[in-house]
Amino acid sequence: MEKMPRWADVVLVPLISIALAFIAAGLVVLAIGENPFDMVFFMVRGALGSSSGIGFTLYYTTNFIFTGLAFSVAMHARLFNIGGEGQATMGGLGAALVLLAVPWPHWALALPFAIMGAALLGAAWAAIPAYLQAKRGSHIVITTIMFNFIGAAFMIYLLNGILKKPGQQSAETVTFPKGAHLPTFHEMLAPLGIEFSKSTPANISFFVALIAAFLVWLLIWRTRLGYQIRSFGQSETASTYAGISAVKVTIISMLISGGLAGMLAINVVMGEAERLILNFTEGAGFMGIAVGLMGRNHPVGIVLAAFLFGTLNQGGFELLWEMPGISREMVLVIQALIIVFTGALVNFTRYPLERIFLAMQKRAN
């Protein structure tokens, strides 16, 4: 017998968690002498109240979908890929190399190749930790986190060296060819007669992310490979019995995971910056862990969680602007509280709720 209906687990638990998180964050805001209702108002308005706000929210959402999917594919094989940050960084390099190599005539031609470049280098960056885990038993958490640092340092080296735009000081490449420019929401919606803010970075990558989410769903729940990944993640001993190779599953799922993380570069490097810059990932790789956990490693959940975190991210920036009494650190505290309640403390909500449902069932009997 199920402890509670599925809809309660999937919908009610996150909603209550978010409500609790806002109550806790509200108390903190109250403690520093600011109005918590103003906080919520400015955050929501900032993120969703205007087309420019929505544009930024969707832009961040796109990043979090990619990294959230990346985390979840590895997690299905019970591999804790904490290296999304480094894999995304290398994905940026892959996309940049592809885009700089050829004078692309049109974005539609450039996009698939940039995706391949980004995914390939992202996967390559995950391949070494995957190999070490599969063949040598080096723990994936340790190796992937180390590879984040290596990736960051390597990028600094490249952007101050051979990839640096000649004749200037900042660590960045030259701008990509005009033909590699991805359509923004403004450009996509204008022909339909919808006025969307021109100043936001949201671009067609958002749809690439949604397609990726669908493909991940197909992979995990409809293919033989996904079946093997899930089997391995649920029980390594049983998978051995069934003749599923641990080495193969470990390496393949990490390659897919790294590739997805690398695709973040499509949104940020190709779509927004249009050149390779330092630290373009802005922590999205780590955020993907929270997104994956909150989304229960299911693509639909991940898209929703990514949207929530995108909203928080954008709302947080607006909050800084609107409420001078709230510092940058305070915004981080608020965001962290929400992550804690929705991710780490989810059982804090679930268990009491389960008990309520059980009591209701009992009365019904």
Place this chain on the structure above:
Amino acid sequence: MANDKTQGRQATAAPAIELVGISKAFGPVQANKDIAISVAKGAIHGIIGENGAGKSTLMSILYGFYKADAGEIFINGHKTEIPDSQAAIAAGIGMVFQHFKLVENFSVLENVVLGAEDGPLLKDSLDKARVKLTELSTEYELNVDPDAIVEELSVGHHQRIEILKALYRQAEILILDEPTGVLTPAEADHLFRILHNLKTEGKTIILITHKLREIMNVTDTVSVMRRGEMDSTVKTSETSPEDLAERMVGRKVLLTIKKPPARPGDTVLKVDNLKVVDEFGVARVKGISLEVRAGEILGIAGVAGNGQTHLMEVLGGYMPATGAISINGQDIDLTGVHSDGQSRRARGIAHVPEDRQAQGLIMEFMAWENMVFGYHHDPAYQKNRLLMNNAEIRKQSQAKMERFDVRPPHPNLQAKSFSGGNQQKLVLAREIERNPDLLLVGQPTRGVDIGAIEFIHQQIVNLRDQGKAILLVSVELDEIMSLSDRIAVMFDGQIMGERDPAQTDEKDLGLLMAGVSERQGAA
């Protein structure tokens, strides 16, 4: 009834334990319903029942793990609240769990003292315990060296340490949960002698088991539980195994299977001088040779941990080995470091693994997903090159589940929501329906209800009668004797001898299982 019992009443006359009206529900599941039981002081009282009948819940309430929703507990006639295990120990109740709770790298002494230290400094407690331990050990024939390290001792010793722990805490009432599951017949006999000694000293013993023979041999009274309710309590001398089985299941049960004589055909499996060294470098199988022919069941008896598991893993294709194995006359490559389960399946070997929950099934997967586990590469289960044909798998799974009487026959339920017996039927359905040449079966009825055992045994015999070869490994001697056409006994990685089930008995096999060699019987 107990309600009118007062403090003034003589403790000796009162039963050691009396439970009145105990009820406990887990959500919608009523695990115990209005249970009443009374155990006389100085008696050995058996509790039997199928899995899920509520035995463990009842004992957990008595030991303070769960709080009953309703009901009262009387210890020696006094009403006692047992909110936690500390209170249970204080009330003189000791529990020996099925899975021992010992610190492997501590000495016996340290394990016994653990949790019952007198003060912050260990030495005093240890010195005191040493004296007491020696006393107890000789008094009850427990024979345990206080300074031995636990991990170096046998399972039988581990169990005796658990008993010592309880006695050290002045237990007057001892509860043993499935105590003989891991013991050789000789070790089990030793345990029963210990229990008998304890009884003579006036201790009260509750024995939870599913083995009817043990109940018949050692208990004074026996209570049968069924579906959360106390069915009946009878004097052991006034009942029989058949009677008890019927009370447990609620219908007549065949305890031994009727099977026509085997008609062995060609050799299907041939194992020659097989040696297995495990990942720690320990030799587990030390040169085994055997043959299984079409249409016969070769049973391998032995105490758990004598190499049977490794033998099965090698045959199933996920353990490297040296020597030679051939199936239908064709040699199998044994050198593979990685799992070779796929190619074994392709050669017509099906495997029902010993541990269905850790190996045979993925508990989080739904039944239909489990029904192709290991055979997920079969083209019949694919829609095209990329996608699996989930709808077809579901449909086939449902049919297989119905044929194997899996209850409930719903392919969309997670494996973990089935009972042990039905989980085993899922695995059997998957493996037998592949129509294999050779079926490897490990512990087919461990933790399975009596009613389901009958069905599972029948399926195995049916497969044999279709001319398939079956290699059966079981620690249950009854099962080996009833199913096998030939019996081989394993001890310490070797085959000690082979017997015809019609011309052997438990004592004979028990000697071989304990390693007393008698080579002339070997093939």
